[in-house]
Amino acid sequence: FTTGAAGGLQPAPLTAPAAGNAGPQAPGCGRFEAQLCAMYERVAVAGKPDAEARELLERRSPSAVGDRIKVPTLIVQGQDDSLFPLDQADAMARTIEANGAPVSVDWAAGGHDGGMRESGRVEARVTQWFDRYLKGDEGAGTGPAFRVSRSGGLDSTDGLVKLRGASGDRYPGLTSSPREVPLTGREQTFANPAGGAPPALSSLPGIGGQLASLGAGLALDFPGQNARFESAPLSEELRVTGTPTLTLNVRSTAADGAAVLFGKVYDVGPDGRQQVLPGQLVAPVRVEDAGQGRSVRLRLPAIDHSVQAGHRLRVVVAATDLGYASPAAPASYTVSAQGPLAVPVADGVRTAAAGLPSWVWWLPLGALALAAGLLGVRRTGGGRGAVRAGAAQPEPALADVPLDITGLTKRYAKARDRYAVRDLSFRVEKGQVLGLLGPNGAGKTTTLRMLMGLIAPDAGEVRVFGHPIRPGAPVLSRVGAFVEGAGFLPHLTGRANLELYWQATGRPAEDAHLAEALEIAGLGDALERAVRTYSQGMRQRLAIAQAMLGMPDLLILDEPTNGLDPPQIREMRDVMIRYAAGGRTVIVSSHLLSEVEQSCTHLVVMDRGRLVRAGEVAEITGGGNTLLVAVERPVDGVTVEKVAALEGVASAVAGDGGILVRLDGATPAALIAELVRLDVPVSAVGPHRRLEDAFLTLIGGTA
Structure with a gap:
């Protein structure tokens, strides 16, 4: 909201209300309509939306016009995005497909939590899409119905993350070809702490996905604030593409009977210590009327992630998360898993095996030649952000x-x-x-x-x-x-x-x-x-x-x-x-x-x-041409000016313990002789060894 308000939270000029607006802008609303601004402020104070806010948001949401979108649509969604997760792209795709319009879905590497890491590929695909459906160029390629960027590990020469494309001739949705993975774990009771603090850490908002892409993601769950359910070590690699789901039974001691939970699925290494939270993503869910117990289907974050053989899947259901608001009142939740974890594997999606980068394989021949030319420039030019084939080896x-x-x-x-x-x-x-x-x-x-x-x-x-x-x-x-x-x-x-x-x-x-x-x-x-x-x-x-x-x-x-x-x-x-x-x-x-x-x-x-x-x-401190003349008693300003006027002296200033003299041609011996002639009560002369003065001398007037 602060970003969207013109000039941050500075008062906006009072203008005539726009059509359908409730009145003149309130201070701090920027370009937001007064009705939306008032709704935001009301919900921010209450901590949850009221019925009027829900109605307004639904009326202004893309879902309100979904049944009217009947043009060919390319949906690009970032995989590392806690603000707009992949289920938003899925909702758009299902709605527009129902209208009979052509739809393609592209899960790109990046998102709001770390920036789009393959903007060049995405822009190229958008250009092709527009060439086909706006220009009417029948020869322009539009790419596969579904594409996902997959990490190929780190390049051994330059340490950059390699990406490979996987595609399918149809969009599989989020629950395609589910595979059941049994979980162990008894019924568990845990607490929502007072004030919702300290919260569990799933990501650092704004950069969590970037950390994950570098293999440096962090995750932290506090004992006593979550329930855990775990699989046996997998006998073979499992590629998760979509939304894992799990049925839970939930009971809450909260006064309103509700439970606010945050679900996440970890990839846990063989030793049990190393765990990876794919995309640093967590799924929030509010379970109403759980005072006497209620069954709920938990939809975990949509991901594309490979779990290696010998690794395990760990489902954590927590009471708090740093990226979200949670109830301030203390409560306890009791949670048990009802059946196995359903993991979508999207059998129809295949990883490209081509030697070229994954973002060029689907382009038509003309664009492919251009892409190859660009690759040649990037590999030899070594410019900003270049991915160099001949990157420096260890020396x-x-x-x-x-x-x-x-x-x-x-x-x-x-x-x-x-x-x-x-x-x-x-x-x-x-x-x-x-x-x-x-x-x-x-x-x-x-x-x-x-x-x-x-x-x-x-x-x-x-x-x-x-x-x-x-x-x-x-x-x-x-x-x-x-x-x-x-x-x-x-x-x-x-x-x-x-x-x-x-x-x-x-x-x-x-x-x-x-x-x-x-x-x-x-x-x-x-x-x-x-x-x-x-x-x-x-x-x-x-x-x-x-x-x-x-x-x-x-x-x-x-x-x-x-x-x-x-x-x-x-x-x-x-x-x-x-x-x-x-x-x-x-x-x-x-x-x-x-x-x-x-x-x-x-x-x-x-x-x-x-x-x-x-x-x-x-x-650095002992060299140079600056000397400290120590004196037995303080000297007046006239005497300092006389010293500064001596031939071969650039400057003289009174300082702590004496006179700081910068020579410009004179020798220390000549300086001492002149000081005696001027009746300066000299007790010692030596190099000035204070770093502060050496520093100021080195950088000149920029200090």
Whole structure:
């Protein structure tokens, strides 16, 4: 709603009401009709829609005009989309097909939770569809009646997710060719906590699908807040295409007799630890009149996912989920599974075996030639977002180098001649604590995001231990990162938070090195206390410990001392130094120059996206032409002006402990002689070793 309101929630000008509108716009409604705005505000306060809201929404919904759509329709729906799931595409397809219109359905990779990852293929198909049905070009291909993009794993050369197309000559719907999978699990009672908190985690709204596509999806279910039902290990691979369904018996102690549940199906590995939530999707369901028990058919999220032989299916029915509102009043739900899980397999859908990418196989010959030409350009041009056949292989000579950046460049998306990072190159060795410095807008955060594989560079490359960084690159498991504002569950202890975080990664518990990380973080007995009792400094150290789980060889810390008082900052400094002392490497981005000077061994100074200086801290602070003239007693402004006017002196300013003099041709010996002539009470002259002044000298006026 905020996005749709013009200018966010700024008051809109009062205008004459549009036809059918209830009146002038209210402040904050933007371009929304007053009737819709009032309905939204009423429902947002109540937490659920009333009868009037339901009637209005249904009247404005596409379902209200579905029986009037009789033109050829191509429906493209993202598979990783918790806002518009695949069952919406299914409802459209069934409605329009009933009108006798030609319909094709395309399940594309991506969605609102991570962006459309194959927009080029989708645009090409839409163009073909329009050529056929708007231009009337009888030779234009329209593609199969049903197509779905399937992950082919990670490319071994560049770490990018490979996609393959599967298709069928008819749209199978969501429950085609169901296969029954028996489940075990007794009747279970669990709680909806007061306030609906803490909620289970199925995805991070807006990016959950993107995480899933990179193999980095997270899922977290709290004990006592869900029921679980599990299959035996599968004897053969099972390809799920559609909506698994399961009959449940539900009882609720809520005052209104209702139960709000969230269903999801996991793919669980042979050891039981690694589990994948396909698409990071969850199905919400509200069961009315469940006070005395009620049978309900649970429709789990529609997915296309392959479950390997030896894996199991796990159905979880939870009381809460981060992506949805749930009742605030505490209640308990009792749930039992009635029969097997029905899994659709869509036997008529076949995966393309062609060597070309899946998005070109169905195009007509003319378009196929164009697609092949585009592929040639992308494979050789190496431009932005290119998928290169000859992508860089691991470099054995850099196998022991934690970080090597060469020619790294990133332009601003809407300004092709402006650069966030430009031709940046530097190297970080083992055991170093490297400070990444620069004024606001220097490109530090963009550099760190490219380093962690979150965004792709326009040119240049990042190598970690010789491996090129791409989204999902396996070498990223050797990198730990702390970003300001780590989210902890306040009612749990520090130890429980760390253990749950590590469980969510799916890696074995013995790989966490929990004791070692905690020793470095130095939390002591506070580890067994609830996080809500922690000071800001303790939360920061817990966040550092979380980043150190698994003892990554390269640790990235972005502003780790934010919000800390001086004693806490000193403790954080000790944490970084102790971590690097074991032969590991730390990169820290910070605005506290005095702390960087005391904790870092090396520096990289950036300005306007470029490298200004790189080297050891002592080299950068001790070099140059700036001297500190210590004086026995304070000197007046006239004396400082006389020093500044000396030949070979560029500037002189009074500072802490004396006069800061920047030479421009004069030697230190000549300067001392002139100071004595001016009766300046000199007690010592030496290189000025404060990082702050060296930093300001390096970046000039941009500070």
